[in-house]
Amino acid sequence: MTLPSTVRRLAALLTVLLVTACTGSGPGGPETPAADRPGDIVVASGRDVTGKNGIRQQLIDDWNRQQEKAGTGYRARLVELPGSADEQRSQLLGALQSGSAAYDVVNLDVTWVPEFAAAGLVRRLPDGVLDGDVIKSVADTARWDDKVYAVPFNSDVGLLYYRRDHLRAVGVPQTDLSTGVDRARLQELIQSLENDPPKGYEQGWTTQLAPYEGRTVNAVEAFASATPELALTDAEGRYVATVEQLAEGIAELRRRTDPPYTLQDAVHSDEGATLADFAAGRTAFLRHWPYAYRTLHQTFTDEQLGVAPLPGRAVLGGQNLAVAAASRRADKATELIRFLTGKESERCLLDAGFAATRTSAYDSAAVKCHLTAAAPSASPTGESADRMPRDDAGRPAYAGRILLPALRSAVQRPRTPLYGAFTQTFTAQLGALFGDRPPSDAELARRLDKALRKALPD
Amino acid sequence: GWGRQAGDDRRPSVVRTAAAALLALLRSGATALTGAGRRPRPPGGPAARPADRPTARSATRVTLVLALVLAALGFGSYGIVSVTDEPSSCAPPLELRVLTDPDLEPTVSAAAEDYLTSDANTTGDGCRRSGITVYSAGSADAVTALAGQSDAWQEPRDEGTNPQRDVGPQPDVWIPATGADAARVEDAQDTDAVARLDADDEPLAYSPVVLAVPRRLAADPDDRVEPSLSLLITALRERGADAEVRRSDPEFAASALLATVGLYAGGADPGWAEQKVTQPGPPSPTAADLLCTLPDDDAVDKRAAALVPEFLLRSGVGCDRATREPRIAHYPGDVPGLEPTFVRVRWQDADRDETARDTAAEDFRTWLGSADGRAAFARDGFRSAAGEHTPLDTEGPLPTGVLWAPAPLTETAGRDEMDTTLAAYRDAHGPGRVLFLLDSSGSMASLWEGPSGGPGLLEQSLGGLGGRDEYGVWAVFGTSGDKSPYETLLHFGRHTRKEAVRAVDAARVRDAEADPRAALLAALDDLTARGPDARPRLVVHISDGEDDSRLTGANLDEVLARARAANVPVAMVSLETGACDPGRPALRISTASGGRCLDADENLGAGLTDEVARTGTGEED
Helix, strand or coil, X not given: CCCCHHHHHHHHHHHHHHHHHHHCCCCCCCCCXXXXXXXXXXXXXXXXXCCCHHHHHHHHHHHHHHHHHHCCCCEEEEEEECCCHHHHHHHHHHHHHHCCCCCCEEEEEHHHHHHHHHCCCECCCCHHHCCCCECHHHHHHHEECCEECCEEEEEEECEEEEEHHHHHHCCCCCCCCCCCCCHHHHHHHHHXXXXXXXXXXXXXXXXXXXXXXXXXXXXXXXXHHHCCCCCCECCCCCECCCHHHHHHHHHHHHHHCCCCCECHHHHHCCHHHHHHHHHCCCEEEEEECCHHHHHHCCCCCCCCEEEXXXXXXXXXXXXXXXXXXXXXXXXXXXXXXHHHCCHHHHHHHHHCCCECCEHHHHHCCCCCCCCCCCCCCCCCCCCCCCCCCECCCCCECCHHHHHHHHHHCCECCCCCCCHHHHHHHHHHHHHHHHCCCCCXXXXXXXXXXXXXXXXXXX | CCCCCCCCCCHHHHHXXXXXXXXXXXXXXXXXXXXXXXXXXXCCCCCCCXXXXXXXXXXXXXXXXXXXXXXXXXXXXXXXXXXXXXXXXXXXXXXXXXXXXXXHHHHHHHHHHHHHCCHHHECCCCCECEEEEEEECCHHHHHHHHHHCHHHHHCCCCCCCCHHHHCCCCXXXXXXXXXXXXXXXXXXXXXXXXXXXXXXXXXXXXXXXXXXXXXXXXXXXXXXEECCHHHHHHHHHHHCCCCEEXXXXXXXXXXXXXXXXXXXXXXXCHHHHHHHHCCCCCCCCCHHHHHHHHHHCHHHHHHEEEEEECCHHHHCCCCCCCCCCCEEEEXXXXXXXXXXXXXXXXXXXXXXXXXXXXHHHHHHHHHHHCHHHHHHHHHCCCECCCCCCCEXXXXXXCCCCCCCCCCCCCCCCCHHHHHHHHHHHHHCCCXXXXXXXXXXXXXXXXXXXXXXXXXXXXXXXXXXXXXXXXXXEEEXXXXXXXXXXXXXXXXXXXXXXXXXXXXXXXXXXXXXXXXXXXXXXXXXXXXXXXXXXCCCEEEEEEECCCCHHHCCHHHHHHHHHHHHHHCCCEEEEECCCCCCCCCCHXXXXXXXXXXXXXXXXXXXXXXXXXXXXXXXXXXXX
């Protein structure tokens, strides 16, 4: 494609000006004269299915108190979106594209960042918003095309939960698996349980294989475990995998979901269903997210429940905050994001059960949360009901030892502006594996390759 | 336009348009800046003329003008910047938000999936023109939100009314079960409405609402078409003394409201007519759920007829249970049929991509009307919208129990009859009594604030209660045994919503555990002691399930026994996931009482609001 030279020159000029316009000020540059007009800063965020919106609301309330005290005239307002991630994405996309609703700050799933950035729906942010304290793997979810478009708010990573009491009952000498197990050891452990099953026990483990994002997550974990350094897409989001790589990944996914080890219901299960099956004792192992740590400890004691890194590779999840391109209060919105993702806020999120995005939340004695509800202190009556094990500083007990390393070594799902088409295709094609007459690895790999090429055209 | 700006051979012209627009705006920068209070409209591309180079303007002004240009055009950096580096990949497509009726969602989703990968939605470079997300919401909620809450849908200002959270995305396209829904919205909208509808005159397809009768109770083929639903029901009862009729929730799925039109036809007293469709426990939300629920009890499956859209006799077989009683369609002449209709919804101020969005919606509309678009409706058992309403699928065999051309099929649903029927349904049981139990134990601290917190959920649901309903709120905490397991936040009686919200706002988390057993027993006793069974009653228990350990063994059995005996439904609302899974106390208690179990796996706010609304008479009274 050739463009007339004037147009090309103009495009180059625009590029320069745009970068200025979008960043407000370059690193080290002068602050833009305040273009913002005081008023409400609207934060659009999905209804939190883990039921912890409390801490997010409290952080926003805290910021508002500061603004009120300083008399700035700004006030942040949380607008809740539907619980379904598909509906959140649809509303955010449709609203930012058309202007049907006015948002200043949007909370994006990590997989949506490339799409919103590439479409120009969110602003480029100063590089400095991602300082060295943000865990590197997590910080990478906030960039697209080497530029920063978002700031990680809370992270997420796949973990392995297991029943220590069941392992003890069948004579496993070492029931602390927190240093990690590989898939082969996991299968041995499941075999010993098969020989002498606890009451109510059905199969070794369960995970999220229903046809939704959970299946994509589990499949990516299998694919990344089978082929080290596997990339389904390149840095520009173009599809680059080979049929052979897909076949290896499919073989691994098949091994992981074999009927002798995996609860049959897993094929219809989402996060809630797997949590309930594990809590009911139908399996001894469970793949789940960090928030299950708090939930499961309402049912199980420390002696009954263990948590460990997932065998093989684990997928990174989480949400990032971004500034809408059309926001009229972009500078203040950026300031709000800095606050919500700052050291103290991240510590509050960690204490409330989220996976914090900053190293300091896990290891710095100086960083504390001053909001009370994040970690209710023991009551004088002894009736307080927070059963999540905590360390001496009030963090979830497993945070530094298991959660932080898991986040550091987690893999991302493919990063592409066409993620919606990718995940829809990936989930639908892999469904054949769980049908009545599953195709061979090679055959399914060929089909998947063809479908992905159509969904992610060069 | 949006969906086609990159990777497309039209890009140069897009760049040119953007550049011309930019220059035009630079030239008139002062005008644009002084008009900053209003949202600037995109300047017309072809009409914009080239202008002088921007030499004498300050950098700040250029930056501001550029920001305005970008906002006005809806362009971010990509469409323009990418010209210089990545010429080949597809741009993220324009996203269409498609709202539909719960009964129609599987069919509309299947059609949208076909469309996404169709040639019609693919550019020459293999890129998708549009992305589509299909979702559904209760039909009464969708009508209410579009009719009277479009401003809150565009800009939610308080936690109580937020259609973005409770109904879903702001639709670009709405496919209700009947064009009458669109007429209801247009009739009720005032001049302040910010969502404007443009409904097609002709529906996309047709499916009559039928009485699906278990085969052993079916009438002779000649008697399966009758002028009225009440004649069909009377005849059914004559064939089987124990026969029952079930209907799904008229607030949720339009097919159930259409069935109710027939049920109340001929001036029947709604209270009396409702007796024909009473059932233990809450109604199924959708017709498909109803058909899947009946086989849970073999005896019920054999004796219960269901009021459902005819197309489900073909497509509604995706239930877990493989065996169920075959059902035969009986056609009532006074129940209007389903007529899915394409409605374009335009939002005020949504002018960043107006033309492109109109084109995208129009392309989808055109495709739905084509043979390819009709295929999903044909596969799922719909009939032609026009003429004799013959089945769209002319190739396959007619599903068991369905007649080829059951004449005469009824006329289109009327706007007014749907409105009056819904009002009569809500009023049929008279004012209700609700007792809210709000867990205030220490573990609720992290589930307290915001619209998803315990008090926030409770306040949202108050919209379902009107001035004639009676209700109260208890804060549940304390396990000492010698003291009461609750404290009264709002005494039982009639209240304004404001008064109730003030009382709930004053609630706080206590540093104590709670005893749900004692509180539930006390609540059931309280409501039963308040008099006649005929009035709708409900206990709502909102908690995090943290103290469920007190609901085991003999304690649980005691609550279950009382719940069964009291004949008061208990809605168990848990802010944690998985609380309504099989075997969990919340599910067992709600089931025993005939109430619903709601946990964080679903939209708690909307679910609870529906439960309370079913008991109360609604705020508009």
